[in-house]
Amino acid sequence: MPKFLIESLLRRARTEPAPPADETALTELGRCLDAAAHRRLGRSLAIREVDAGSCNGCELEIHALNNAIYDLERFGLKFVASPRHADVLMVTGPVTLNMREALIRTHAATPDPKWVVAVGDCAIDGGVFAGSYAIAGGVDAVVPVDLHIRGCPPSPTALLEGLIALVDKSA
């Protein structure tokens, strides 16, 4: 193992350059971030991920943000284990009615100021599950959303573009 670790230390980092902030996201975010919040939080935001009924495709790509290639933490963004430590709720899925209350409670447990990022096509309007008896039909239907990141699922790059827009706007 030591050999392996030393090699890893000496090798060039695998992390790729950051994509630019997403223009649509910047426009959408223009409405919702105020100067006081920027001053208090700077560029460092803690994200709590909430799966509200996704097929787990979005989770796979959100996971990828933590790998060495995308390395989300270099932007001051990191995933945390509790909503009480979070500034951002990242919500996936069409919000199943079985998860509705859990999402509302998680949102309530997140201290202000907070932002909600809805990730994936079904988080926008239910996606392929629209019209089902078992879903609320998008995150907007349950908690207010500040930023939508589209895709089924959005690629890690698309997620980064949206999240970079979030830190750029809040910085």
Place this chain on the structure above:
Amino acid sequence: MSLRAALFDQALRVEPQKPWPRIVVDEENWARAAFGLHAGDVTLTALWGEPGRVHMALLEEATGEILVLTLDCPNGTFPSVGATHAPALRLERTVREMVGLVPEGCPDDRPWLDHSRWGLAHPLGDATPAPAEGAPYPFLPAEGPPMHQIPVGPVHAGIIEPGHFRFTANGETVVRLEERLGWVHKGIERLMIGAEIERAARIAGRVSGDSTVAHSIGFAHAVEAAAGIEPPRRAAWLRALMAEIERVANHLGDVGAVCNDAAFSVMLSQCGQLRERVLRAADTAFGHRLMMDRVVPGGVAADLADPWPVAEMVAAVRAVFPRLVTLYDTTASLQNRTVTTGRLDPALAKRWGAGGHVGRGAGRRFDSRRLPGYPPYDVLRFDVPVREEGDVDARVWIRILEIGESLKMIEQILAGLPTGPIRVEVPAGAAGAEGVAMVEAFRGDTFVWVRLDGAGRIARAHLRDASVFQWPLIEAAIAYNIVADFPLLNKSFNCSYSGHDL
């Protein structure tokens, strides 16, 4: 005579289902099948309902033959299979709440997926209005002075799907774990009713995002069987190529994540990079990182223009992965966490018909690519690794060995890929035509049943993810382990919540 043949002899009617028959039986033979399941003559592979009848798919493991039994329920009841054969319990609870048919004698009458939130009861049956304020759920008791309960979920600490785990512990030792699932129930089977085949295929591809290729193949097989067509040969090979890429990507992710749950993060970092490499190859080759909607009824939607990115990916994984395997195998502190942890009794794996790394890590040899088998696996050369230990380590090793087998298959597919068309038109099929399929996802065998309406739409469908028969086994495997080992055990199973909840 085998039980399957004996039941077939006693059929009241044989229904037009392809490629395996569906027979209507009387209550006596339904009960006989339940005892056959209990005796281990056949394996329960699915149990589902529709208004007025209940179906049960039996698998004969030695031959890979499947038989679907149907029992008409004019009184709205059917004799419980779960009373004799525990793996049917959650399925019968689901039939009761989704369709409204009552399993008589079922020892568990609690709801399962229905949390009283939908505002309606029996969504796959009469769909009557019902209260939607949520009902309390009585967990099974575990009593005694030193016991304490630990509720976990549905919102978990990591980036994972929602589910609730109720631990009862004595100090650090887990005395009882009870799962409560259903949080991500999206009503998939109801959405399927009346959906155009193309739309239904998109939904089937989102039963469980990590197994999108496998579920799409299963759904396509079932529709093609019902419509009486076969996909072009090149399409079958491309499907297998995508399925094996999906398996490699998921196994790499899991090996890294299991080690990370034992606080060995260097494996997560390394496996994460390899996984990214695999997903990028998939993106370049088929235009989508997870290859969603690339497998469609009738063939595939994307041809492989250039095999080079895939071949390069195989070489890249081969260059690094063996060193990671050595690292796993020679790090005593890591082995200390995985070896003997979360041992699954091989008898339970057999009884529940657990597939994939869960079953094959505990001595159950079944792999649906071999039996019943489907093209092109009949001409591909591959081993099906099996371990007997049933612990976390065994499940990691099955994944490690399967990555090697999948890479071999990917090379064979690239070398032998037939030329020709990749898609044929799917005819509407006869009204009431039915098809079933069993396909091997990275987690194990998945089962699909569809009925066409004759106008290019799905009349009814049932999809059963591999997780359905794996989830209950976690409750058994965690017993007498410490609470802190649960994440490790849970990750080593890596059951799908979405695939289970539908």
